[in-house]
Amino acid sequence: MAILRRTVLLGGLTTLMAGCAPAAPPKPQRIDGWGDFRTRFVQPDGRVIDTGNRGISHTESQGYGMLMAEAAHDRDGFERIYGWTQRTLARQDDALYSWRYDPSLPVPVSDPNNATDGDILIAWALMRAAQRWKVPAWRTRAAQIRTSIRLLLIRQRGRRTLLVPGLQGFLHPDRTTINLSYYIWPALDAFRQADGDAAWGPVIRDGEALLTDARAGPLALPTDWTDVFDDGRALPATGKDPYFGFDAIRIPLYLSLGGRPEMAPTIARFWHSYADQNRPIPAWVDVVTGATAPYAVSEGGCAVVRRLLGSAAPPCAASGQPDYYASVLKTLATL
Template identity: 30%
Template structure:
């Protein structure tokens, strides 16, 4: 079965080979723009609300934060403004400069539509702050810059907890993540490029120290080269299993995605990537990524959805595994719906599409990040060319 699948993927790979970041980069972003357009038609309403249809039509701050990023990558200031306006009005009491956004909005028990939780999702808060700062820089919009700075300062004041031995840590949400001296953290909440950018934009904040500690956090929480979704930390015990379990699944896949997307010249980028050697070794002997991994034992189970394949594209490029990347591209092409332009089998979930937008966008050259974490979209004349990104030096050599 594996041989048949690999042969089929290689045949399909011929079809999608032109999508390689080493081929005509100028034409590649148009394919990504078509995908982004299909995403907007399916998931974003005219008000700028990103809808998770699989979860009953809810909206999350995560979905809004990612949509803002993709609107910036595609150079769509009106789309960005519409998504931002809905986010402010409905998730942040009308003012992101003064209020952290709630994380979940939808149909309430009484049939009305509104907030479903007063809790916050710290990773989405970080992404929104980053989006605003980058939009202010790229579009020369001081209003966005000041809003992004204010939001980042709120996060620093309300969602960062100094932890002895681990540096400042991001509290995932207002509730359910602190137990005495212990804090439950999520490694996927900390993209290296995002921390680097915030450190550059707000040097007086905790971001530079967080960025400095991040390689150690990833290394300590990935003893077998696989990242967990959640893990606990206390100064006395160090890192230990979180109440949510020891598996890495839909959260952890983003750790590999962010590591692959990060500029190799970003401080700590190589150390983060090197700590995730378990996934790279697995992909050397398997066609498709696993659905979940046990970070304590290194045991893996199942096969992840197409979004996982897309998420690993930058990671595989950085690990100098082009053949494995082609297999993932072929899988995506095989699971793409001509009717919708989206990836995967029904029901089509917005999160899977977000992973694909990130992975394919980076792979196809729609955007890159500078060593300081600033966004370099393909439409910006100062952006680096896709070929300008080199892979790290054989990270697997020390792991056999």
């Protein structure tokens, strides 16, 4: 179910700070680059194309597109993207979404499994849009998605309450595989505000604890994927590269957006070891061996570094015209 990142570009996903208090709509925000992003990646029917991944679409791309359109006050764009998402990816048995649309397949939506981060993004975007444009149906749909996430994707492993990445493929007899970059902290905080601490507090608090417990290797960094065991251990996931890389770079970003930058001290220390010497930060590092990517993060990755460190970033990877993933992160970085 995981999206294959074929690009070495790491855009800088920054703020959709988004208080979702019922009393007031989100504050007006400016978003640079949305017009270009919509022209290049959003089809007229609302499908957001991942150009770095064989032209597929997925709930991540649709959710990010909805968030950017809302932040840009682009109701037409929002309605097109949400409309395509609902028509094409909505599951029949719950309020979740099938994670992938692949136009090269005879049946483009061939995998009914969901991707929890995509569902979270869609629900959060709907909450924001419902407040901005006063559409009760969007608020209702967001509540339905949150309910399905709570009932189907929050699971116990030992004493921990975990956010499972998808309905299928992550629950094993001896462990649960999670992705800490799926914990989109400002969205989860908005969900708790809407539904109460009893609904979301346990998964939020245990997720925060995992940010410490899942640090691995001499550098004490989190990996893209983590296995959580009954006895409480959190280790790099079996069968996956033990990288702090293309997924995990969103961990400090979401922490920063969610007002928790102090929960990423080892990441800050690792990045400082490069930034303080004006050396390019590698796009990934193997937390076990210390081996690093032979290329640096892009401007977007450097934007994440700047946000966490509060300082100028070191040299970044030069790039031509960025693909979908780099562009979405770079566009959101302008908020």
